[in-house]
Structure formats: C-alpha cells, structure tokens
Amino acid sequence: MTTTIYTHIGRLCGITHGERRKAGSEMARVETMEGAWLAVEDDKIAAFGQGQPPTELLQGARAVDTRGAMVMPRFCDSHTHLVWAGSREQEFEDKLRGLSYAEIARRGGGILNSADRLHHTSEEDLFRQTMRRAEEIWQKGTGCVEVKSGYGLNTADELKMLRVARRVGRESPLRVVTTFLGAHAVGRDYAGRQGEYVDHIVDEMLPRVAEEGLADFVDVFCDEGFFTPEETDRILEAAAKYGLRGKIHADELAYSGGSRVAIARQALSADHLEALTEEGIALYKGAGTIPTALPGTSFFLHMRYAPARQIIDAGLPLALASDYNPGSTPSGDMKFVWSLGCTQLRLTPEEAFNAVTLNTAAAMNLSAEYGSVEVGKRASLLFLDDVPSLAWLPYQYTTPLRHARL
Numbered sequence: 001m002t003t004t005i006y007t008h009i010g011r012l013c014g015i016t017h018g019e020r021r022k023a024g025s026e027m028a029r030v031e032t033m034e035g036a037w038l039a040v041e042d043d044k045i046a047a048f049g050q051g052q053p054p055t056e057l058l059q060g061a062r063a064v065d066t067r068g069a070m071v072m073p074r075f076c077d078s079h080t081h082l083v084w085a086g087s088r089e090q091e092f093e094d095k096l097r098g099l100s101y102a103e104i105a106r107r108g109g110g111i112l113n114s115a116d117r118l119h120h121t122s123e124e125d126l127f128r129q130t131m132r133r134a135e136e137i138w139q140k141g142t143g144c145v146e147v148k149s150g151y152g153l154n155t156a157d158e159l160k161m162l163r164v165a166r167r168v169g170r171e172s173p174l175r176v177v178t179t180f181l182g183a184h185a186v187g188r189d190y191a192g193r194q195g196e197y198v199d200h201i202v203d204e205m206l207p208r209v210a211e212e213g214l215a216d217f218v219d220v221f222c223d224e225g226f227f228t229p230e231e232t233d234r235i236l237e238a239a240a241k242y243g244l245r246g247k248i249h250a251d252e253l254a255y256s257g258g259s260r261v262a263i264a265r266q267a268l269s270a271d272h273l274e275a276l277t278e279e280g281i282a283l284y285k286g287a288g289t290i291p292t293a294l295p296g297t298s299f300f301l302h303m304r305y306a307p308a309r310q311i312i313d314a315g316l317p318l319a320l321a322s323d324y325n326p327g328s329t330p331s332g333d334m335k336f337v338w339s340l341g342c343t344q345l346r347l348t349p350e351e352a353f354n355a356v357t358l359n360t361a362a363a364m365n366l367s368a369e370y371g372s373v374e375v376g377k378r379a380s381l382l383f384l385d386d387v388p389s390l391a392w393l394p395y396q397y398t399t400p401l402r403h404a405r406l
Contacts, residue, residue, distance in 0.1 A: 001041060002041075002061070002062055003039055003040070003041045003046065003057070003060070003061040003062070004039070004040045004041075004061065004062045004063075004064060005037060005038070005039045005053050005057060005058060005061045005062070005063050005064070006037060006038045006039075006040070006383070007037045007052070007063060007064065007065050007066065008035075008037075008065050008066055008067060008068060009035070009036040009037060009038060009066050009068075009069060009070075009071050010034070010035070010068035010069060010070055011032055011034055011036075011070045011071070011387075012033040012034075012036040012038065012048060012071050012072075012373060013030060013032045013070065013071065013072040013073075013353075013390055014031070014032075014072050014073045014357055014358070014371075014372045014373050015031040015032065015033060015048075015373045016031070016358065016372035016373065016374045017374070018374070020358075020368060021290065021317045021358060021359050021362035021367055022317060022354045022358060022359060023315060023316055023317040024312060024313075024315035024316065024317075027312055027317070027318065027347075027351040027355070027359075028348055028350050028351050029350065030350045030353055030354065030390060032390070033049075033050055034050070035050055035051060036048060036049065036050055037049060037050075037051070038071065038373070038381075039057055039061070040379040043378060043379055044376060044377065044379060045373065045374065045375055045376065045377050045378075045379050046375065047375060048373065048375070064406050066404055066406060067385075067404070068385075069383045069384055069404040069406075070383075070384045070390075071373070071381055071382065071383055071384075072357075072373075072382050072384070072390075073143070073357045073358075073370065073371055073372050073373060073380060073381060073382070074141055074142060074143025074144070074357075074370075074380045074381060074382050075143065075334035075335070075338075075356050075357060075360075076142070076143065076145070076356070076357060076358075076360040076361040076364065076366065076370055077137070077142050077321050077322050077324070077332065077334055077356075077360060078145075078146045078247075078269060078271075078292060078319055078360040078361070078363035079146060079148075079247075079269075079292060079294060079322065079323050080145055080146060080147055080322055080323065080324040080325070081147075081148050081150060081151070081181075081323070081326075082130055082133050082134065082147045082148075082168070082324055082332070083126065083147060083149070083151070083161045083164050083165055083168075084117070084118060084130075084151050084325065084326045085114070085117040085118040085120075085121035085125070085126055085129060085151075086114075086117040086121075086326070087326055087330075088109070088114065088326045088327050090109075091104050091109050091110070091113070091327060092330075101301065101328070102225060105185075109327075110327055111150070111151065111153075111184055111185040111327070112153075112185060112188060113327075114151040114326055114327065115151050115152060115153045115157070115185075115187065115188070116188075117151075118151045118152060118157055118160075119152075119154075119157055123160050123163065123164060126160065126161075126164050127164045127167055127168070130164055130165070130168055131168060131171070131172065133324070133332065134168050134172045134174055135172065136332065137174070137324070137332040137333075138172065138173055138174055139401075140332065140333050140334065140335060140400075140401065141334060141335055141382055141401050142174065142332065142334050143173075143370060143378075143380035143381075144174060144175035144177070144361065144364065144366055144370045144380065145174055145175070145176055145177075145332075146178070146179055146217070146321075146363075146364050147165040147168065147177070147178055147179070148178075148180075148181040148184075148219055149162050149178075149180055149181050149182065149184075149215075150181030150182070150184030150185075151184070152182070153182065153184065153185060153186070153187030153188070154187050154189060155200075155204055155205050158180065158209070159208060159209065159212065162178055162180065162209065162212075162214035163214060165178045166178060175366065175369075175370065175378075175380070177216045177217065177364050177365075177366070178215050178216050178217075179215060179217040179219045180205070180206070180215035180217070180218050180239075180244070181218075181219040181220070181221070182201045182205045182206075182209075183201055183219070183220040183221060183231070183232070183235055184219075184221050185221065185226065194227075194231075195231075198227070198231045198234065198235065201235055201238075202234065202235060202238045206218070206238055206239060206242065206244075207242075209242075210242035210243075210244065215244060216244070216365075217244060217245055217246065217247045218235065218239035218245070218246055218247070219247050219248055219249060220235050220236065220246070220248050220249065221248075221249040222248050222249060222250050222256070222257065222258035222261060222262075223249060223250070223252050223253045223254065223256055223258060223272075224253050225253065226253075228257075229256070229257035229258065229260065229261045232258070232261050233264070233265060236261070236265040236267065240265070245266070245267065245365075246266075246267035246268065247267060247268050247269045247271065247363070248262050248267050248269075248270055248271065249271055249272055250262050250270040250271065250272060250273060251270070251272060251273050251274070251275045251280060252272035252273070252274050252275060252297075253274075253275060254275050255275045255276060255277050255279075255280055256275075259273070259276060259280045259283055259284070259289075260280075262289050263287045263289050266287075266288055266289065267289050268288075268289065268290065268363060268365060269289060269290040269291075269292045269363040270289050270290075270291060270292065271293075271294060271321065271323075271363075272293075272294055272306065272323075273291055273292070273293060273311075274297075274298060274303060274305060274306050275304075276291075276307055278310070281307065281311055281314050281316070282314070284311070284314075284316050285314065285315070285316065290317050290318075290319050290359065290362060290363045291306075291311050291316060291317070291318055291319070292318070292319040292320070292321055292360070292363050293306035293308045293311075293318060293319070293345060293355075294306070294320075294321055294322070294323040294329065295308075295320065295337060295340035295341060295344055295345055296322050296323055296324075296329040296331055296336070296337055296340060297323045297328050297329045298344070299344065300328055300329050300330070301328055305344050305345055308320075308341070308345035308346070308347060308355075309345060312347070317359050317362070318347075318351075318355050319355055319356075319359040319360040319362065319363040320337050320345075320352065320355040320359075320360060321363070322334055334356050335401065336397060336398075337356055338352050338353065338355075338356045338393065338394045339394040339395075339397035341355055341356070341394070342394045343394075343397075349390055349391040349393075349395075352394060353390060357371045357372060358371035358372045359371070382401065382403070383403065383404040383406060384401055384402055384403065384404060385403070385405075386402050387402070
C-alpha cells in the first residue's frame with residue numbers, strides 16, 4: 001500500500017473533527033491550516049499537519065510538492081437530474097417571451113418533454129450524454145453527486161435512468177448516489193388519473209426499483225399542481241418498507257405542505273423551499289431533515305430565492321445544491337452555486353462553503369466520508385493554484401478552477 005504525502009500546501013481548508021453537519025452560527029466557521037502537509041493512503045486521508053511531515057511518514061512514501069496550492073474538499077451536490085436526453089433551449093426562449101413554468105408544462109413542455117425525448121433514446125446513448133455531464137461537473141470541482149430519475153414516468157424508462165446513473169458511478173471518478181423520482185409528474189399514460197399513477201408507483205415501480213437495487217433514496221415533487229402531501233406521504237411510507245429514505249421536492253411553488261410531510265416521514269432532506277414561511281422554518285427545529293436551497297433554479301427562472309439567511313439564523317443547518325437539469329437549471333457548476341449563496345442568499349463565503357461541502361454531503365448521508373478534511377475520510381480533494389483566500393473563489397464567480405499540476 002503506497003502512501004502519498006502532499007507537502008508545501010499553502011492553505012488547507014475545511015478541517016473537521018467528527019462533526020457531520022453544521023448548523024446556525026457554526027456554519028460561519030471554516031477551520032484552516034497554513035503551511036500544511038497531508039498524507040493519503042488507499043484513497044483516504046491518513047494524516048495531516050503543519051510544517052514538515054514526520055520523517056517516519058516520508059520513508060517509503062511518494063512525496064508530491066504542491067508548491068503552495070490551496071487544498072479543500074471537493075464540492076458535494078445533493079440534488080441533480082443529471083440523466084436526460086437532448087436539450088430544451090426552445091423552452092428557454094419561451095420563458096424569455098414571458099411564458100411561465102406552468103404554462104410551458106400545460107403546452108406539453110417541461111418534465112413531459114424530457115420524458116418523451118428519453119423514451120426514444122437508447123440506454124447506451126443516454127449513458128454517453130450523461131457521462132459528458134459527469135465529466136463536466138468533475139472538472140468544475142464536484143466529487144460526489146446525487147442523481148435522480150424522474151424523466152421516465154413509466155417503469156421501463158425509470159429503471160433505464162437509474163441503471164445509467166449507477167453505471168456513471170462505476171465508470172466515472174464521481175461518487176454517485178441515486179434517487180427514484182417516479183413522482184416527478186404524472187406520466188402521459190395516466191393523464192387525468194393522478195391517483196391511479198400513484199397506485200402504479202407504489203404497486204409496480206417501487207418494488208421493481210427495490211428488487212434491482214437501483215436507488216438509495218426516493219423523491220416526490222410535493223407541491224401545488226404536482227403531488228399532494230397525502231400522496232407524498234403514501235409514497236414515502238411505501239418506500240420505507242424497502243429501506244428507502246425520502247429526499248423530496250418541497251414548497252417550491254407554494255407553501256403547500258411539503259416540509260411538513262418531509263419532517264413527519266423523517267426525510268433526509270427537503271429541497272427547493274423557495275416558498276417556505278417563518279412557520280415552515282420553525283418546523284425544522286429539532287428535526288433530522290436538512291433544508292436544502294437550490295439557488296441556481298431561482299437565478300435561471302428569475303423567481304424568489306429560498307429564505308436561506310433566515311434558516312441559518314434560526315439555528316438550522318443549510319445545504320446548497322445545483323438542481324442540474326435541462327429545464328430550470330442547466331448548470332451543475334457548484335462554484336457558481338457557492339457564489340449565488342453569497343450574492344443572492346446573503347450568506348458569508350464561509351457559511352456557503354459549508355453548505356456546498358459538508359452539509360450537502362450530509363444531505364446524501366455521505367458526510368462520514370466526504371465534504372471535509374478529516375482523518376479517515378475519502379481524499380476527495382481539490383488542489384488549486386493562485387487562490388489568495390477562500391472568499392476569492394465565490395468572488396471570482398466566472399473564473400474556472402485552476403487545478404494544480406501535481
């Protein structure tokens with residue numbers, strides 16, 4: 001077993017000591033170490049410290065001089081729709097002409113448009129398209145990512161999406177967790193029969209997904225005009241019987257009960273939350289559900305942002321994720337999400353840093369392995385040149401990451 005020791009690290013950022021998520025005022029704290037070294041063994045962080053590494057560690061080790069690079073954990077992204085076919089730039093133009101998300105959906109666009117395209121795309125072609133996006137987000141600094149289904153809306157196509165997501169996890173450097181999102185919209189075969197479609201999810205889709213071991217979580221789009229809190233509760237109850245925990249879309253379009261059912265069903269996260277109220281924020285106190293904001297969606301759709309500042313000020317944890325998808329957020333750039341966290345959600349660079357690393361890892365149940373610099377964690381790290389400070393990264397919001405050549 002070879003040990004690699006990285007020396008002359010200018011600044012080591014995101015050090016933790018066993019904490020698995022940060023909440024409230026703790027989110028403003030990012031521990032750093034100047035003039036550091038770091039040892040990696042079997043792709044895990046074995047040790048780190050300040051100054052020169054101990055002589056005994058250097059013996060037989062491979063030493064790499066980082067020449068003053070800044071080292072930080074790779075971004076974690078707990079909400080994406082990375083598997084899709086084609087693109088939807090026509091809807092982008094429709095939005096610019098004034099059509100709303102709901103109007104586009106009523107005209108056959110939106111989620112159903114993606115479902116139609118995916119249905120006619122082979123699994124191999126779908127994999128190739130998804131791998132291009134996976135390679136893109138890896139280059140942009142993401143190390144682990146959640147990938148949802150939800151553009152299938154029938155059993156065969158939902159399974160196809162999840163198989164592609166699993167394969168991306170095997171054939172890319174990304175750590176991938178998968179989420180079954182059959183309840184993203186009502187499939188065309190069940191138009192006007194939403195209750196029957198929910199029956200289909202519970203009675204046929206979920207058992208097949210569980211039998212084939214294709215999902216780590218289950219999601220429901222619980223919102224006004226989509227799935228009701230009662231339907232969401234039923235799907236999450238059924239998922240729990242297969243050992244699948246919820247991660248749901250909640251309170252994006254209206255404060256309509258999504259947060260309440262997420263907390264009642266002990267969902268790992270509730271995502272979007274643009275319409276979350278003060279009453280809704282209070283529900284999360286003492287709950288295990290992690291509020292997750294997706295500012296890229298608000299930016300692209302020119303809609304209100306989640307009340308992230310109020311969530312943190314209430315002493316709660318906050319995660320940020322990209323929502324990378326073809327309709328409302330065609331970007332998986334987590335560095336840009338970090339910037340939006342600062343400029344639009346009014347978080348400090350440190351708060352937003354914790355939201356795009358440790359806390360969003362926690363929103364995938366991966367913070368014991370990813371999201372910070374800690375002995376025993378995966379060495380999922382960025383080595384960056386010419387970074388004068390942590391705040392410089394979200395400040396220079398269009399500057400690509402300058403990966404150190406080691």
